[in-house]
Amino acid sequence: MKRNACILLICSFLLSGCWDERQYKDITIVSLIGVEGKPGDVKAQFAYPTFEDGSISYSTSKGSGKTLREARNDANHRTMEGLNIASLQVLFIAEDTAKSDIxxxxxxxxxxxxxxxGAHMAIVQGDLASYFKPSAHVGDDVATYYSNLLETAIRYTFIPDIDIQQVSTVLFAEDISLSLPYIEIEKESGIPEIAGTALFNKKEFTGETLDKKESILLNLLRKKKGSFARFSYIWKSGGEESPLTVQVVDNHKQWKISNDKIEAFYKLKLSVEEFPHVGLDKKKVIKEVEDFLSKEMTKEFNGVVKKLQEAKSDAVGFGRPVRAFHPALWGKGDWTETFAKLPISVKVKVEVLRTDILN
Amino acid sequence: MTFKLSRIQFFLIMFIAQTGTVSLSFQTPFINVVGRDAWLIFIGVGIFHYVLLLLYEKNYKYFVLGPFGSWLYKGYWLLIIVSFISYIDYTLAVWAFPDTPQIVVISIMVGVSLYANLSRPETVINLSVILIPLIPIFYLLLLLAWPEFVWTNLFPIGEVDSSRLLKGILTSQFTFIGIELFLFFRKHVDIKQKIKGLPLLIYQMFWLVFFLSSVLFTLLYFSLEEIKMIPEPAMYILKSQTVTFVERIDLFFIYLWMMWSIITISLFAFTTMYVHQLHANGHKKRNTIIFHILLVLLPLFLHSKEHVAIIQKSLVYFHLFFAIVVPTVVILMNRRKKK
Incomplete structure (x- = not known):
């Protein structure tokens, strides 16, 4: 009897097969959406795979309307099957469109x-259509190209790892500003590429962006390192110079927050990946490299924070501990305004942990 | 109806009855009322829950109902089941079965309960066992969101005023629903097995950890403003998790929750029929069928979310009456009689 009851219970899972099935012949799976226009006049493009002669190619359907849903309904009028966005991989928002509440x-x-x-989201520079049909060949599966492009960039700490759920969470938070991957088309090759990070103030794109190196620094400031985070410098000491590439192995942060300033300390543990200069086995040279990197990185980290303050975009999330534990500072008013004026200094201390296979 | 429960069976019945349907939905209204203090307040609420269990344990022998009292409880449980079925049906329509007719979903859920309740008591009692491996899976899936948890979301604390605190305590009472089953089934526990002391504390800790962690996960994952928009936070946490073996783990979870809820309904139906049999003369099969026909028909009248919400809100007050007021009166009267 008990076994029969269990079977009946498990069979209830099959309910969806009766009325709620979705057949591929009735729908087409949209994997890439692009949005441009302004509130009340939304223009959207939907990319979906089509099968011809045994191979996959991507078609695009455009639609417009007062809302994104109406734009999708409009685009549906130009497709044989209903556009289904349940398996969306990437969402693009045009730069100008993102300047209003996204x-x-x-x-x-x-x-x-x-x-x-879990779909990726990014801000794109310029005309949206050129991203759906790039002049350079990026493969037949344009949606997978962008998805892989973004995932690789996340792995290399170029951009924040953020999906639609997290975008919504940050948009409704008062203590951190949104930052999204920024994509542009490279002028010479025509290939869409990661250009850096787009900075937001509240729910609007500020128009300010960070380049790729600054984006890595931002992610380290947030302590959100991907699998790899590399920096290259020209090391100079006593008339000698040498190229130097390091990889961040570990990252510790400590913020000291008072009512009138924030002091941020970062301890980066690095692995030297490239340093043709002989002598990295000597403590003196390692110390020199550490001091050089500490100085350079302190300068660069402070540069990123200054840029964020100018954009009034607390993409690092300094506001989070402020809201939680410093009511006097938080109570000074709108956090993005307070953040923009607050003296914030960053100090970086570098420790060379590994000198790679040569040592 | 005669049956014997082991200590584990007894606590499992209690746990499934208390957690089933409510586990998905109670966080949002609770956090919306008390804000970031929700986790702290829930710890206090947990202490109250434990005190109530201790009082039940001390006095359950005096809780003997007459026919009138039994009918009151049967009405209360009918309301609970109908409210749960309506909510489950509505939630399933949103997440899993938007086009499946309401009567089909309800009939299959109630069908399972009917089948189990027409069988021997052990069938319903042991049905909960099926959930034992699934509950840890649910937890593991939720913990996938760990990297996105923001610990500062839990602070600052102590911002809630007394009026919101009271409202919050009232809202948290959803998690108590089903606690009165202790008074009905306690006497069926094998007398050789101890309930008092550590076993009861362990049950209390399971209950507290389960609900408190769901409040904590919600607070840690979402911003406070965002929670206002999300009726089922656990679903949204799971919806954004990416795993290689399932495309949408939220849909996997909704089936798990449906199973959980069906067992909760079966347990409440079992309790209702059990109490009915205490004062009825035979016709168990007929009464069980009539009761389940009611369970199919009544939720069909609650066809809008507003109706479901009204019934659910009123449940808290009924719960306070049937879990605190009635037991207090019955126990005090019977104690006095025995003296």
Missing amino acids: YEYIDMLYRDPRNRL
Whole structure:
């Protein structure tokens, strides 16, 4: 009897096969969406795979409307099957469009239970159409190209690892500002590439971006390192110079917050990956390299923080401990305004942990 | 109806009855009322839950209901089951079965309960065992979100005022629903097995850890403003997790929760029929079938989310009456009689 009850219980899982099945002949899976326009006049492009002569190619359908959902309905009029965005991989928002409240464009994706929220999101520079049909060959599967491009960039700490769910969480938080991957088309090759990070103030793109190196620094400031984070410098000492590439192995942060300033200390443990100069086995040379890197990185980290303050975008999230543990500072008013004026200094101490296979 | 429970069976019945349907939905209204203090307040609420269990344990022998009292409880459980079924049906329509007719979903859920309740008591009692391996899986899936947890979201504390505190305590009572089952089933526990002391504390800790962690996960994962928009936070946490073996683990979880809820309903139906049999003369099979027909038909009248919400809100007050007021009166009267 008990076994029969269990079988009946498990069989209830099969309910969805009766009325709620979705057949591929009725729908087409959209894996890339691009949004441009402005609130009330949204233009969207939907890329989906089509099968011809045994090979996959990507088609694009465009639609417009007052909202993204209406734009999708409009685009549906030009496709044989219904556009289904439940397996979305990448969402692009045009740079100018992102300068207004971007939540208005992702609300449909966020609230619909059928959609997956793990899709990547990025801001694109210039004309949106050129990303759907790039002049350079990026393979037939354009959506997978972008998805892989973003995942690789996340692995190399070039961009923040953020999906639609996390975008929504940050947009509704007062103590941290959103930062999204920024993509542009390289002028000479025509290949879409990661250009850095787009900075937001509240729910709007500020128009300010960080380049790739600054983006890595931002992610280290946030203590969100990918699998790799590499920096290259020209090391100079006593009339000698040598190229130097290091990889961040470990990253410790400590913030001292008072009512009138923030002092951030970072201890980076590095592995030297490239240093043709002889003598890295000597303690004196290692110390010189550490001092050189500490000085350079302190300068660069402070440069990124200054840029964030100028953009009034607390992408690092200094506001989080401030809101939680420093009510007097938090109570001074709008956090992005307070953040922009607050003296924030970063000090980096580098420790060379490994000198790679040569040592 | 005669049956004997082991200590583990007894606590498992309690746990499944208390956690089943409520586990998905109670966090949002609770956090919306008390904000970041929710986790701290829930620890306090947990202490109250333990005190209630201790009082039940001390006085369960005096909790003997007459026919009138039994009918009151049967009505209360009918309301609970109907409310749960309506909520499950609504949630499944949103997440899993948008096009499946309401009556089909409800009939299959109630069908399982009917089948189990027409069988020997052991069938319903042991049905909960199926969930034992699934509950840790649910936890492991939620813990995938660990890297995205923001610890500062738990602070500052102590911002809630007394009026919101009271509302919060009231809202948290959803997690108590089913606690009264202790008074009905305690006497069936094997007398050789101890309940008092450590076993009861362990059960209390399971209950507390389960609900407290769901509050903590919600606070740690979402920003406070965002929680206002999300009726089922666990679903949204799982929805954004990427694993290689399942495309959408939220949908995997909704089936798990459905199973969990069906067993909760079966347990409440079992308790109702058990109490009915205490004062009824035979016709167990007929009564069970009639009761389950009611369980199919009544939720069909609650066809909007507003109706479901109204019933759910009122449940808390009924719960306070049936878990605190009625037991207090019955126990005091019976103690006095015995003296």
